[in-house]
Amino acid sequence: MQTILKKQKISIVPIVLLLPALTLLAVFSIYPVFNAFFLSFYNKQMLAPGKTFIGLGNYIHLFQDAAFMNSLKVTVLYVGGSVLLQFLMGLIIASLLCVKDLKGRAIFRTLIILPYTLSELVVSLIWLRMLDPQSGVINYIISLFGAQPVNWLFHWALPVVILVNVWWGTTFSLLMFESAMQGIPQSLYEAAEVDGASVFQRFIYITLPALKYISLLVLIMITLYTINSFGIIFVLTAGGPVGATNVIGMYMWNNAFQSSDLGLGATISTIIFIVNIVITLIYIRGFGMSTMERRD
């Protein structure tokens, strides 16, 4: 073994140092994924001792369940709306913050970052109060213009939860884009300016190509996070009204922990895992395989 390592000039120290992290990763990330996949072929109730093998029973049940199909539809709308808006808003605000000689940049940046310093739960509770049909500040503001109070979480449930998610999550894409923009050499913009390129042309031909890799990262991260999390929906609507905001994460939580059906919960989480992998691959493919090449 030592000879092989010597021959290949591989140091054992990094492997040993990585071992604790890899062990934790294996125990807390890789094992649960395989365990969930394995459990998805069983009927396993939380309290009932033992489990029964039912093959694809859970998968068949899910795809015959109208509530699950509805949750897929709602998830597409929620994730699509949230990701698109977070990505665009992050890009636009980052571009504005990078404008040369902008006064009050630090104040703007702090204000925009502020929501992200709050936990998802706190953000949700704040919005719940603001959206209250009886005593919420939003209805108070619209009433100043003569409008009737609106129950936002009833009539506009899905758009509202998307907006709250965007309000909270845009900061992440903004930070990523802003830091990437600051890494673009100023000389490129100066040269383009000398050549007569407009602001728009500089953005299209210099900024956007330079953001290609970070865009891929931002898209993957916000998409996966939005699919997997449901904290905002849990607090604001709990999936209602009548399933209008019942995203797949909420549906999984209800089945696994409200109805104590661990087998079904594991099946849904396996489906979410596969969807995550597929979406990541689509993004990578969409950005061109060169993205995967090593950048030296």
Added chain:
Amino acid sequence: MKRLWLGTMLATMFIFTSVLSGCAGAGSQSGNGAKGTEISAIVQDRWAPYVKKAVSIWNSEHPKQKVNLNMLVVGYPQLYQKLTTSAAGGNTPDFSLIDSVWVTEFAKNGYLQPLDSIDPSWVKNDYDKDFYPALIKGDSYQGHPYAIHTQTDMVLLWYRKDWFKNEGLQPPKTWQDLTSDAKYFAQKNIEKKYGNTQGIAFQAGVKAGETTTSQILPFLWSNGADVLKNGQVVLNSKNTIQSMQMLNNLVKDGSAPADVTTYDWNTSLQLFAKGKTAISVGGSYEKASIQQESGWSDAQFKQKVGFVPVPAGPNGKPSTQSGGMDYVIYKSSQNQKLDLSILKLITGPKLMKDFLVETQQNSPRISVTKSFDPKKQWFLKETGNYLYNAETRPSSPVYSKVSTQLQNMIEDSVSGNTSAGTAVSNAASAISQVTGLKEKSSK
């Protein structure tokens, strides 16, 4: 190089050992003293002082058989999770607090010890004689009692007694009264007079979770409908559909807003306390919250607020649902007799009454209800009478799944997402599927 190797390995082992020993330390407590028997329990915060009090009484009365209490206190939202994960992990406490609707699930799966196997004479002479029959029925599985109620509550219809009196109206006794009263108070000129925004408020969606199920079930019973009966799913009936249609009509005729399906578990009580509704479907456990929210003293509450059970439908009689929290003893406990001795103290008339007066909850013991002071504890005494005719939620080992289907049925019917008939039929099929019980339709 060798030294570096050795150092790295030792550091890795040290970190791992520290983490593992830290984990072990966090989970266990040094409750096992030099003397006495350690008893472990999982309870909720409001109950914890009374468990401690009971143990302290026991220890002073039995100095040679002392108990060391190892108690984990959790909030209600975490309780089910904590108990199910403890049970699934084979790590149940000696006894715990449990919601009465979970008893069948835990008993069926073999986690609980029947009380009559521990002390049959106490069950015969105290438990069977002093606890309300409806509660004993709900706490039993296959003819054996598994749980002791520590308090109880019931579904009620709160109404503004002062407004009804002003308008010359009587409290609702039938659905017809209820719908006409709700509609009356939803009229624009009446709303202007009292400042309310709706005639009636009730939770009717999945967002309110179990509150929706527990508060709407009496509307089925009050019309002669039920969910499970004699080992069959009997939900799909003309009477259930009528109940759902009645609730939907309250929305259609403007007595209640369409967004009742988005109400949280306590929205109705808040609307009632703020004077925004004339009638609210709620529970006896809400009295303290209504007073707190409205700032009414007990005398003001008595003057302004009235309460009745859910009125009778065309095919039934007035109805209410009783629930509450129970104590159970786990099969894995090595000290079942001792556990029951402690629980007898906690649920005995003395400590129980102190607890109920402090928390404004109803008594599961008939003798304690009778002992309430008619002036000071008038509310507990009056509502206690409803418990003789109370019903309990369906007893099922998969109750949570049954409840989810009922919530969907209520939300779909009230919102008009589907017709009442379709919603009821869908729920009945789903409940039949999850319970494995045969469906009986009587439409």
